[in-house]
Amino acid sequence: MEHIYTAERAISPATGTVRWVVVDARTYDLQHEAVAYLASLRSRGCSPNTERAYAGRLALYLNYCRMHRLRWAVPGFTGLTSLQQWLIETPLPSRTAHPGPDPARYRSRPTANAVMTVVGEFLRHGAAHGLVPAATTALLTQPKLLRFTPPGYDTGESGRLHQIQAAAFRFKSTETGYQDLSPEQIRRMIALTPRARDRFLIALMACTGLRIGEALGLHRADMHLLTSSRTAGCGTQGPHVHVHRRTDNPNRALAKSRFSRYVPVTADLVALYTDYQYERDQEPQAADSPMVFVNLFRPPFGQAMSYSNTKETFDRLAAAVEHACRPHMLRHSAATRWLRDGVDRDVVQRLLGHASPLSMESYRHVDDAEARAAVEHVASLRERP
Known part of the structure; x- marks a missing residue:
């Protein structure tokens, strides 16, 4: 065609x-x-x-x-x-330019x-x-x-909302769900990343669960990394970052949540930010940018890092670590880890910036160790006299 x-x-x-x-x-x-x-x-x-x-x-x-x-x-x-x-x-269309037939993709x-x-x-x-x-x-x-309703769905008086208007032209398909990364995979990603900026970006998203748009939209004034931020007019104790929804970022990065929030960070993340600041100071054109993440390795130097630049960074990283690693996988990994460690769901919802608790349903996975422990627990009960 x-x-x-x-x-x-x-x-x-x-x-x-x-x-x-x-x-x-x-x-x-x-x-x-x-x-x-x-x-x-x-x-x-x-x-x-x-x-x-x-x-x-x-x-x-x-x-x-x-x-x-x-x-x-x-x-x-x-x-x-x-x-x-x-x-x-x-x-x-074929992805390759070389002559000869390629396996058909659909x-x-x-x-x-x-x-x-x-x-x-x-x-x-x-x-x-x-x-x-x-x-x-x-x-x-x-x-x-609706034969089965999602958790929290209100069917209305006498169940009258069991019937809805659904998309007419839609295939039935199995939801694959989100992929998460193990702590070992994330540590290896950070270890194989040669640039301090990119190490800090990976660790930031894995530590805080920020969306990529929220991370790229951070301003330097949002980074409150001292024990006390009272001199900056902030009463929140301990190192943390503020996430605001801005519509005027030069890279058009957007925070999906319409509500501002803050997310605590660890001392290790503060150390990585310090390393990045030293790397950033080597580029004079980055000095005047209010954005946290800026171009340091290709023009336009000093300007806000774009979505496309970030995608290329993660594509290179995926080739180096030999497994998929996309920005949202880091957010999903943070949420899964918190829930698996027993953090209250309301706390996780606030950290992630979700308006509805229903958004939490996709983040809880059962890993192999948990499944095996459950089966062995049942077996041990049967063996008791």
Whole structure:
């Protein structure tokens, strides 16, 4: 298929602000409806990573409509059903440039579901602005009876909320869950990282459970690492970091939580921050930046570290340690460790910045040692007279 629409990064020549847009690759004209929808994501405070991913999925949908001669605003039931199947049956482009056949790769069902979710939101956004008829949005959901409800779900008076409106175009798939890292794996990651900045970033996320957007959005004024921070106007005792939701960070890093919080840190983390400060002082252009994490090893020197730069750092690290290591795995590891060590769930919820206790359900894993201990405990009870 010839790709006409493509997701592109647009940089404002006046402010340097980075945005994602969908353009016609032949003329570089903007696809205005898609661009308006992406702008709505920014107005809701979505992260640049979300905007980039949604731009690519919108371009994919628009190309599908063009290839099948469908109007994007009126794809019809058949068009949406065919799109759902097309997503998992169409081979993905080869990742390598060398000649010769490569094993065919296909989208997974969860990936297809993610694309269909974006398509549904895009069509609803168009309907809200009079571009998509109500008959189209009516196709996107269907009634579903909940046989089993998640913990804490309120079914209402007489159970009337057992029936909900569920996505109509969605594959059934098994949730793989989050991956966590063992303390030994995290220590090895830190040991194999040659740069003090990156060692501190890994240790910070593993120690505090911060999201990557929260870490990249930290300001130097947020680092209260003395025994007492009263001189900075803070009454919290002991070393800690403050997490604030800011919308004006130069790297567009966002804290997902809308509520400010502080997270205590250890003496070992303070020592790693000191090492990083010494490394940072070697780059004169970093002196005036208020951000904690800045570019030290490639231009633009001294400017706030970006999401893409961080991803490249973790990709290099994954190759060195020979296992997957993504930023969110460190957050998940911190939460799993706290729960496994018996930390109260309310405390863990506050440390992670979750508004709802239901968000904690995915963090508790049963490891091999716990499972074996449970079985051996039952066996020992049976052996007693």
